[in-house]
Amino acid sequence: MSFPMTPAEARVDLSAIGENLALLASHAPGAEMMVAVKADAYGHGLVPVARACLEAGAGRLGVAYVREALELRAAGVTAPILAWILPPGEPLERAVGHDVELSAGSVVTADAIAGAAAKAGRAARVHLKADTGMSRGGASAADWSALVDRALRHRAEGTIEIVGLWSHFACADIPGDPSVAAQLAAFDEALLVAEKAGAGGSHVVRHIANSAAILTLPRARYDLVRPGIAAFGLSPVPGLGDFGLRPAMTLTARIALVKRVPAGSGVSYGHLYITDRETTLGLVPLGYADGVLRHATNLAEVLAGGRRRRIAGRVCMDQFMIDVGDDPLAEGDEVILFGDGSRGEPTAQEWADSLGTITHEIVTRIGSRVPRVYR
Numbered sequence: 001m002s003f004p005m006t007p008a009e010a011r012v013d014l015s016a017i018g019e020n021l022a023l024l025a026s027h028a029p030g031a032e033m034m035v036a037v038k039a040d041a042y043g044h045g046l047v048p049v050a051r052a053c054l055e056a057g058a059g060r061l062g063v064a065y066v067r068e069a070l071e072l073r074a075a076g077v078t079a080p081i082l083a084w085i086l087p088p089g090e091p092l093e094r095a096v097g098h099d100v101e102l103s104a105g106s107v108v109t110a111d112a113i114a115g116a117a118a119k120a121g122r123a124a125r126v127h128l129k130a131d132t133g134m135s136r137g138g139a140s141a142a143d144w145s146a147l148v149d150r151a152l153r154h155r156a157e158g159t160i161e162i163v164g165l166w167s168h169f170a171c172a173d174i175p176g177d178p179s180v181a182a183q184l185a186a187f188d189e190a191l192l193v194a195e196k197a198g199a200g201g202s203h204v205v206r207h208i209a210n211s212a213a214i215l216t217l218p219r220a221r222y223d224l225v226r227p228g229i230a231a232f233g234l235s236p237v238p239g240l241g242d243f244g245l246r247p248a249m250t251l252t253a254r255i256a257l258v259k260r261v262p263a264g265s266g267v268s269y270g271h272l273y274i275t276d277r278e279t280t281l282g283l284v285p286l287g288y289a290d291g292v293l294r295h296a297t298n299l300a301e302v303l304a305g306g307r308r309r310r311i312a313g314r315v316c317m318d319q320f321m322i323d324v325g326d327d328p329l330a331e332g333d334e335v336i337l338f339g340d341g342s343r344g345e346p347t348a349q350e351w352a353d354s355l356g357t358i359t360h361e362i363v364t365r366i367g368s369r370v371p372r373v374y375r
Contacts, residue, residue, distance in 0.1 A: 007285035008253035009373045010366050012044050016248040016340075018056035020233050023244055025057065027214050028221045032205065034060035034082065036228035038068060043291075043364040044232055044249055045372040047075045053231065054079050062226055066090045069100040082127060082164070084137065092116035096124045101163060105129040105138040107150045114159040126151065127164030128194065132186035132208070133179055134170040144190055148197050164205045164224075165194050172212035172220070173237050183208070184220060211236035215243050233340070234359040238349055247348060249363055250339035251370070255304070256319070257283040258329050267321050268313030273298055275323065282329045286337070287318040291365030296320075299354050303336040303345035305329055338362070 025033060035058045036042075041049035050061055050072055060080045063069050069081045070091070083095060084103035093116040095102060104110040104126050117124040128151055131138035139147040154160035167187050171177035187208050194200055206222040211230035213220040216237060230236050233247035259281050267273040267281065275281075282304065288294045294315045301308045305327050312323040322335070336345040348362045355362075 006371050007256060008251070008290065008370050010043070010370050011250040011252065011339075011373045011375060012049070013246075013248045013250075013375050014048065014052040015375075016233050016246040017044075017049060017052050017231055020231050020245050020248070021053060021056045021058055021227065024211075024214050024225070024227045024230055027218075028209070028225045031209075031221045032060060032224040033058045034062045034080075034207070034224055034226045035231050036062045036226055037072075038062065038064040038228075039364045042229065042232050042360065043366045045374070046071060047077070048372070048374050050075075050077055060224070066092065066095045066100060066102075070094060070098060073098045073100070080125075084127075084129070086112070092124075093119045096120040096122060099125070101125040101127060103127045103129050103137070103166070104147065104151065105131065106143070107147055110147060110150045110154060110160065114154040114157070117154075117159040123155075123159055123161045125163045126160050127166050127205075128162060128199065130165070130167045130187060130190035132167040132183040132190065134168055134183075136168070136170075138167060141186065141190070145193055145197070148194050148199050152197060152199055162199050162204060164207065165191055165199070166205075166207045169208065169210055169213055169220075172210055172217060175216065175237065175240065180217065184217075216240070229360055232363065234348055234363070238353075238359075242349075247338075247340040249348070249366075250345075251286075251337040251366060252339075253284050253286050253335045253337065255282045255329060255331055255333045255335060256285045258331055266313075267323075268297075268316060270314055273313035273321075273323070277325075280324050280326065280329055281312065282322045282324060282333075282335075284320050284322060284335050285318065286370070287316045287320060289317045290367045290370050292320065292337070293355055293357075293361075293365070295355050296351070300337075300351050301346050301354070303343065305333065306344075308344070308346070 035053040064085045066083045069083045082101040097120045129138035171179045205224045207224035209220040209225040233245045265275045309322040312321045338348045339345045341347045348359045352359045
């Protein structure tokens with residue numbers, strides 16, 4: 001038997017990402033698309049996924065930090081990229097010099113961007129962010145006019161070009177939540193204030209729709225939509241189904257050791273699993289250092305030997321065990337932790353459900369020791 005030298009791999013189907021983007025585009029006709037590829041493209045791999053998204057028709061990319069945008073520029077990606085978290089110390093001058101668009105949600109940030117632009121010798125392309133009710137990033141209603149006015153002042157000085165007005169939903173993934181309508185109303189008011197002040201125009205894109213809003217809130221689509229988790233085939237509103245999305249990542253490993261143990265054997269740290277009969281155990285070489293949550297102990301399932309198996313005992317840093325009873329199992333046999341479900345394996349949604357979390361956490365936690373293989 002031959003199998004890969006690496007004990008595990010995350011297989012990423014780039015064609016699935018393309019199909020998902022086509023489906024999302026069909027829900028937002030006429031709107032531009034900015035795919036969020038932050039956090040290493042939700043664990044799927046920043047540069048290969050970014051290229052796949054652009055090849056599939058996305059016009060823009062979004063990232064959290066400037067360093068992510070600069071990595072894309074270094075890889076030759078020339079499409080518009082927006083970086084939206086700008087803590088102190090971010091290389092803003094380099095960002096402006098590499099034509100990375102930046103988000104300003106406060107007067108302080110607008111001033112910092114303008115200062116960096118002056119040093120870079122060119123105007124920064126800026127999206128002004130309004131806090132419409134999430135109480136996270138962006139200017140509150142009380143501070144919005146001041147931010148718009150400061151940005152206009154910097155525009156007059158030639159250091160800022162206002163290219164976007166935006167916000168973010170808190171509860172778009174909760175159907176019927178009253179905060180959604182309230183945020184849309186607040187966003188419309190923020191747009192009106194900005195446009196009356198002279199910060200609007202056909203060249204300024206308005207955007208608030210994340211994955212959930214693209215699929216469930218037609219009124220929220222404006223000029224541009226920002227798919228994130230849905231681009232990777234994972235439902236942003238699991239209670240409403242999968243919307244026809246196809247998961248792009250399959251996480252696999254190869255059995256590293258097989259042993260027969262007697263009844264009453266304690267397995268892994270703390271002996272949280274004790275065999276109730278003579279049985280066969282298999283060692284899966286993935287652990288919490290690779291992103292398999294320790295909380296998956298005795299909870300999450302994998303596919304091994306054609307059947308679902310629950311993790312047996314404590315998930316360790318580099319490994320966990322499965323109990324296959326009397327079924328055959330050999331070193332090198334493949335184990336699928338999660339995938340698209342087509343082979344009977346668990347999905348990332350099932351892992352999230354069993355662990356009381358969301359699919360975002362399941363896929364973004366997969367660490368750098370696990371190579372990404374693209375198909």
